[in-house]
Amino acid sequence: MTLWSRTRTAVYGEITRTAMELFLERGFEATTIDDIAAAAGISRRSFFRYFGTKEDVVLGDLVARGELIRDAFEARPESEDPWTALLGALHSVKDAADETDAEMLKVFKMVHQTPSLRARSIEKHLQWQALLTPEVRRRLGADPADPFDVRAEALVATVLTCLDVAGEAWARGDGAVPLEGLFDAAAAAVRG
Amino acid sequence: MTLWSRTRTAVYGEITRTAMELFLERGFEATTIDDIAAAAGISRRSFFRYFGTKEDVVLGDLVARGELIRDAFEARPESEDPWTALLGALHSVKDAADETDAEMLKVFKMVHQTPSLRARSIEKHLQWQALLTPEVRRRLGADPADPFDVRAEALVATVLTCLDVAGEAWARGDGAVPLEGLFDAAAAAVRG
């Protein structure tokens, strides 16, 4: 761990904290990157060296979370059918989340109220989908060269859609009901 | 039909045709709105009087198509369960599409290759979801005041996700297999 990478991580965290504060205070769209840079004590240009877009400040770690989900999924016993294994993997990653529900709720609401954030968030889910699909294809015994075998894609996309639906309901209902339960209910409505 | 609204419709169509030509020729992102305006013989400012965003030129009529789907869905016999009725509604609207497969394929490929278009397209699907959900809730007998009954949202979102998965596979495979079949296969993988 060199000093460069240490300061880099520190600055990264500082920008995130400062920006999230501004976002929650005056809204995502009403906060410009100049605002964030000024508040974090860096130049506008440097902001873009840490984050590709303004949305990435909010959604950046979704990529890492996707990799966690994939790992959890691959660790599932081979005896489980893919659907059950996917549900299990998502549950285990939810349990390991380090944020409090209150923080998560604020972020969820912001994402679901801001079109550009919602769009990016769905884009990240598509990346999750791409991460998870190969293992599902393997478990289903699908021909890797067949572009028309859509079973794996359909299963993965559906599970992630259920997560999205559950998240939306959770945010709309102010988190009064646990997210896991909503997710299970959504999954059951599709497969039950 | 006054002359104003007639010219308005004509200009709308002219912009669409001109823009799509440019998009397919040099790509969506490489075509600026200045290019479109110049080619269509209007001012940059007027372009934004007909289309809110550049993406809307490609995806604009998805809103109208969503209303068609809703109408087709509501016309389905009460005896069908929601899932079957949703599949039927989507099929009937696909059949009524007036574009050729070749044109549709080009547009599909463009949408699936361009991040901003892909994101907007999914946003439109979310609007379809909002259009279809109330009727599904009614058919399921869900309490309209219960924000935590996610069954209807889950069903609608899943069906649309299957459509999306099918569309992606269809475009990836150059339309060599009919879209309807891919859609049915995706739906069967989830529910079968």
Next chain:
DNA sequence: GCCGATCTGGCACTGAGTGTCAATCAGGCA
């Protein structure tokens, strides 16, 4: 103490999207 790699700020630029204003033009009315 020197050298190369990396980080940083500043500047200029493109491109999307918005607000404003004056000019234009269709349509109704006297």
Next chain:
DNA sequence: TGCCTGATTGACACTCAGTGCCAGATCGGC
């Protein structure tokens, strides 16, 4: 026919996100 109202248009200026470029500062190894 001539006028008035309201919708449309083009032009200009502006904000904001995002990118390319360059010169200077800073760190790490030799």
